[in-house]
Amino acid sequence: xxxxxxxxxxxxxxxxxxxxxxxxxxxxxxxxxxxxxxxxxxxxxxxxxxxxxxxxxxxxxxxxxxxxxxxxxxxxxxxxxxxxxxxxxxxxxxxxxxxxxxxxxxxxxxxxxxxxxxxxxxxxxxxxxxxxxxxxxxxxxx
Amino acid sequence: xxxxxxxxxxxxxxxxxxxxxxxxxxxxxxxxxxxxxxxxxxxxxxxxxxxxxxxxxxxxxxxxxxxxxxxxxxxxxxxxxxxxxxxxxxxxxxxxxxxxxxxxxxxxxxxxxxxxxxxxxxxxxxxxxxxxxxxxxxxxxxxxxxxxxxxxxxxxxxxxxxxxxxxxxxxxxxxxxxxxxxxxxxxxxxxxxxxxxxxxxxxxxxxxxxxxxxxxxxxxxxxxxxxxxxxxxxxxxxxxxxxxxxxxxxxxxxx
Numbered sequence: 001x002x003x004x005x006x007x008x009x010x011x012x013x014x015x016x017x018x019x020x021x022x023x024x025x026x027x028x029x030x031x032x033x034x035x036x037x038x039x040x041x042x043x044x045x046x047x048x049x050x051x052x053x054x055x056x057x058x059x060x061x062x063x064x065x066x067x068x069x070x071x072x073x074x075x076x077x078x079x080x081x082x083x084x085x086x087x088x089x090x091x092x093x094x095x096x097x098x099x100x101x102x103x104x105x106x107x108x109x110x111x112x113x114x115x116x117x118x119x120x121x122x123x124x125x126x127x128x129x130x131x132x133x134x135x136x137x138x139x140x141x142x
Numbered sequence: 143x144x145x146x147x148x149x150x151x152x153x154x155x156x157x158x159x160x161x162x163x164x165x166x167x168x169x170x171x172x173x174x175x176x177x178x179x180x181x182x183x184x185x186x187x188x189x190x191x192x193x194x195x196x197x198x199x200x201x202x203x204x205x206x207x208x209x210x211x212x213x214x215x216x217x218x219x220x221x222x223x224x225x226x227x228x229x230x231x232x233x234x235x236x237x238x239x240x241x242x243x244x245x246x247x248x249x250x251x252x253x254x255x256x257x258x259x260x261x262x263x264x265x266x267x268x269x270x271x272x273x274x275x276x277x278x279x280x281x282x283x284x285x286x287x288x289x290x291x292x293x294x295x296x297x298x299x300x301x302x303x304x305x306x307x308x309x310x311x312x313x314x315x316x317x318x319x320x321x322x323x324x325x326x327x328x329x330x331x332x333x334x335x336x337x338x339x340x341x342x343x344x345x346x347x348x349x350x351x352x353x354x355x356x357x358x359x360x361x362x363x364x365x366x367x368x369x370x371x372x373x374x375x376x377x378x379x380x381x382x383x384x385x386x387x388x389x390x391x392x393x394x395x396x397x
Contacts, residue, residue: 012395069394072237076391093235 003048003071008080010066011037037078040066044080068092152242156249163250174254175261178213182206185326194331200271203262203358208325208350210258215291215346216316218251222295223302223309230397240390244299248292255287262357274360282368283353290345290375296382300389303396323347345374 040063048054056064069075070082072090164170182205190196198204222244232238259280266273302308322337323346332338341347348371355361 069234074234074237074394088237090235090237093231 002050002083002085003046004081004083004085005044005046005071006081008041008044008070008077008082009039010041010063010070010075011039011078013037039078041070065092148239148242151238152245152249155238155242155246156253159246159250160253171254171257175258178206178209178258181209185209189326195327198328200266200269200358203266203269203271204354205326206262206265207354207357208323210255210262211287211350211353212320212323212325212346214251214255214287215294216319217254218248218291219294219298220312220316221247221251223298223312226299226303226393226397227306233394233397240299240393241296241386244295244386245292248288248295251291252284252288255284259284259357266358271358272360276356276360276363279363279368280353280356283349283356283371286345286349286372286375287353289372289379290349293375293377293379293382296386297378300382300386300393303393304389319344319346324350345371345378348374 044067056067058064066075068090069092070077071084072088072092073084074090167173169176182202185205186202190201195201225243225247226233226240229243233240233243263273298308298312322340322344324341329338329341329347329351332341348367352363352367352371355363355367
């Protein structure tokens, strides 16, 4: 898989939309050009060749997570291009999507389904967890 | 993501949500049945002696059928209204399709509706209701209610992220809709005028009327009746898809 980013930028609107009155929310929904934006990423150029391992390091608020979300396709870039030749298996935060009230086995099935694991692949992975009871009231993942 | 994986993911997430919701409940799914049953009992006791309402054949089941379809629509759409904002970690940290999250909300409620319809059929048999070949039309009504709920859910999910007030507006709308849907009365008693026009304009009216014919009275349902009942829901689904598709890419930026 190759990831190629050229002159990419990402901006977010500055003010929270919910603070605006309803009629302005409705009127401004598609007219955000005049509202101030924060440019989180500006003119990013990056190429990650197939098989390489890359660490993205930076201070808090530098835009590391935003960059990863852009590569994963969660955010769309404001300008520039991102070409991903392959499939992104994305888990940016451990625990996202898991149900803490469900047993471990149920969470394995749920978690395994999220990153496009092949159907049935979770089953061999579950063998190691066979000692976890499937009780609905005890031994929850949380 | 191919369709097979989409359906698999839909099944796993629906199952997980359902299990998580029912986990700490002592009666589980029974609560979903008790809610419309108690509501039906109250509406029946209050309205059975009001005007011509008591003359409606099997008035209890008449109310119950109206109530379960109305509940399905409002529950699934209200679930969806604030769902994206509450699911921020899931949306921003995984590549789960947003459409799947909306469909899941409707699927959770459709499981309940399916069980409620089974209950109506059982009660119908017990109370001597007529079951005819019209029952075969009911799956189309089920699809119609599903399409309408999905359309409203997509519409709300597509807009609620940008308009926090929409959640409150929708709740008021649902309260009004209860009285503008023939749940505990028949459309005929309203007479002519603007109220009747509003009832006719409401797609739930035709869906519920046809569902009653299929599940309770066994009356003939023509292809025209069915087509008219399905036009409104399909238009709502199209509108929902359009709004959702227009705003889809900007949703993660706002939540």
